[in-house]
Amino acid sequence: MSDRIVFEDVSKFYGEILGVNRVNLSIPPGITSLVGPNGSGKTTLMNLMTGLVRPTRGRVDILGCPTGDPERLFTMLGYSTQFDAFPKGLTGFQFIYSYLRLSGRDSQSAEQLAWRVIERVNLVEAAKRNIAGYSKGMRQRIRLAQALAHDPKVLVLDEPLNGLDPLARSEMIALFRATAAQGCYVIISSHILHEVDVISDQVILLSNGYVVAEGQIATVRGEIQEHPTQILIRCTRPRALAAKMLEEEIAIDISIHKDERGLLLKTRDADRFYLALNDLALNENGTGIDIESIAPADDDVLSVYEYLIGNEEAVR
C-alpha cells in the first residue's frame, strides 16, 4: 500500500476546456496547500482526488486506493467542497448523522460521532436548526464537520477558511495542524496566502491547469533563479556590512533600513552569502558588526506566488 497521494500524468478536459494538464504529484503527509488564481485547476485537482470527476488521461491513487472505488476511498478520505448546497430540509445534526448512516454505521455510533464532530467545529447550539437558516460561516463549518466526521486519514478542503471569522479561522487552523500532526494528509486550497504560508508544510502552485511548482516553500523559492533572494539582516553598522557584501560581489542590491539598525540585501547566491556571514561572525571583533538576526524576506508563499504566477491575484 502506497503512503502517498499520487497523480500520474493526469489530465482533465471538460470538453474543449482544460481543467488540469499533465499533472504528476506525489503528496506526503502533512498540510499541503494548493495555490493558484481562479480557474487554475485547484478544485479540479481536488475533485480528481476524490473521484467526483474522472481523469481524461492518467491515474490518481490515494494511499493505494483508486478514486473509482468510493466505498474504500471515502472510509479514509473526507472532502469539504465549495458546493454550497445541502439536501433539503435537514438540520445540521441530521446532515452529519445521515452522512454517517450512509457510511453504514449504526444509529448509536452515528449519533455519537455526529455530536462529537459538531462539538469539534463548535456548532452545537445550531445543530438542531435547519441548514437553510445557517450563515455562510456556519455552512462552512458544517461542511468541515462532514469531512471530519469519520476521522479520515486524508482531508481535502476546498477554501475551508472562506466565510469564517478570525477566531473561527484560528480554531480551524489549529484543527488542521492537529490533524496533520497525527500523520494525516491535509490538502487545502486557499486564496489567503499569508494563512497558507503559516500552516503549510508544502505547496503546490497551479496556473492555467499546470503545476508550476511543488514542494516545501523554501525549496521552491530556492529553485527560482531569475529572482534574487532577499534577506533581511538586523545588525549594528549596516553600512559597513553592505560595503563588505558589495565588495565581495555577493549582493547585487542593498537598501539600508531607515533606523540604521538593519539592511535588506538581494543576492543570487544565498549559500555564498551565508558563508560570508559566518566568516564575518567569526571575525566580529575586527569589523564591529554585531548581527542580531537574519531572516529571508521573500521565502514565503506570497513571494513565490508573485514570482511564478504574477501578482494580479496574489494579495487576497
Added chain:
Amino acid sequence: MKGSATKTWWAQIRAVVRLEMRKTFFAKRGLWIYLVAALPVLLFVAYALANSRFQHRTEEIARQGEKRLTYQDLLAVKPDMTREELVGILGKPPEVFHWTEHRNENRKENRSREERPERNEEGEPAAAVFHEDYHYADGLNDLYVGLADGKVVSINIREGSNAGQDSIMFAGVFQFFFLRLAIFFGCLGIFMNLFRGEILDRSLHFYFLAPIRRDVLMVGKFLAGLLATCTIFVTSELLQTVAFLWHFPPSVREVYLYHNHGLEHAAIYLGVTVLACVGYGAFFLVAGMMFRNPILPAAAILIWEWINPFLPGILKQFSVIFYLKSLCPVDIPIAPGTPPVLALLISNSDPVSAPVAVLGILIVAMIALYASSVQVRRMEINYTTE
C-alpha cells in the same frame, strides 16, 4: 467477509431510502403527483355518490308503489300491452308523467283516405297522441314504461347495481387513465428527480462523498422511488376499489367480490399497479441520469408505450404496457363501429400468460436498472455544465 459487505450495503440502502422518502413525500414540486393519483378516486367517488342518489330514489319509488315488485315483475311488461294490463301486473305507478303530442300530418297526404286524421281549426290535418311515462322500481332497479294512447310503446329497465358493467368501466379507467397517464407521469415525476433533481439542486455530491458504492446508491434510490410510487398509487388503487364498491348494496357487493372474481380482480389491479411502478420507475431512473431535459425522454417513452400495439412483435416486448395489458383481469369490449386504430389500442391482440408478463416486466426493469448502474458509475459532479 461477503456477508458483512452485504449487511453494510443493506444498511446503506436503508439510509438512502430514509433520506429519499423524506424528500419524495414532502417535496412541493411533487404535489401534482398526489393530485393525479387522486383523480380516479374522485371520479369513482362522484360516480358512487350519483349512484347512491339514484339508489335512494329507486328505493323511494319502490316504497311508494302499490305492490312490492320483483325483478321478474319488471321483466313481465311487454310492448303493446294496454294500460289496464300493465296496472294489473305492476299496480298503479308511483310516478307518472304525461303529455299530449299534436302531430302535423301534412307530410302524410299520400296515405289512404281512411287513414287520414281529422283536420284542425286551421284546416290542416292533425292528430293528438296522449303519452304517459310510468316509473316503477323493485328497490334495486328502475322500470320506465312509455305508453301512447294507452298502449305500451317503450320499455326501459335501468339496472341499479350492475357490477359487471361497472367493472368494465373500472377496467377502462384503470387501463387508459391510471396506468398509461397517472402512474406513467407519477413515476416520471418521482424517478426522474432521484438523480436529475439533485443535480439541479447541486446537492448530489452529498451522496458521492459517502463511502457507498454508486450502484448501491442507485438501488437505494430506486427502492425509495418504488416505495413512494407504490404507496401513492397502491393507496389510490385501494381507494378507487373502495369507492367503486361503496355504492353497491351489500348483497351485490358480496356476489361480485366472492362469486364473480371481484376480490381476485382487485388483487390483480394492485399487483399490476406495483409492476407498473417497477417498470416505469426503472425506465425513468435511467432516463433521469442520461438526459438533462426530462421532457424529451418522457415524450419518447410515452409515444413508445402508446404505439406499442402497432409495433412488430419483437419490439413490443421492450415496453411496459405490453406486459401490463396482458395482466389486466377485465377485457374492454370493443363496441361495433369503433375505428380500427382505436380498436387496436383497446384490444390486446397478442396477450402473454401472466407468468411471462410478470417475468417480462421484471426483465425489462432489470435491463433498465443495469443501464442505470453503468451510468451512475460514470457520473461526474460538474454542476456548471448542467
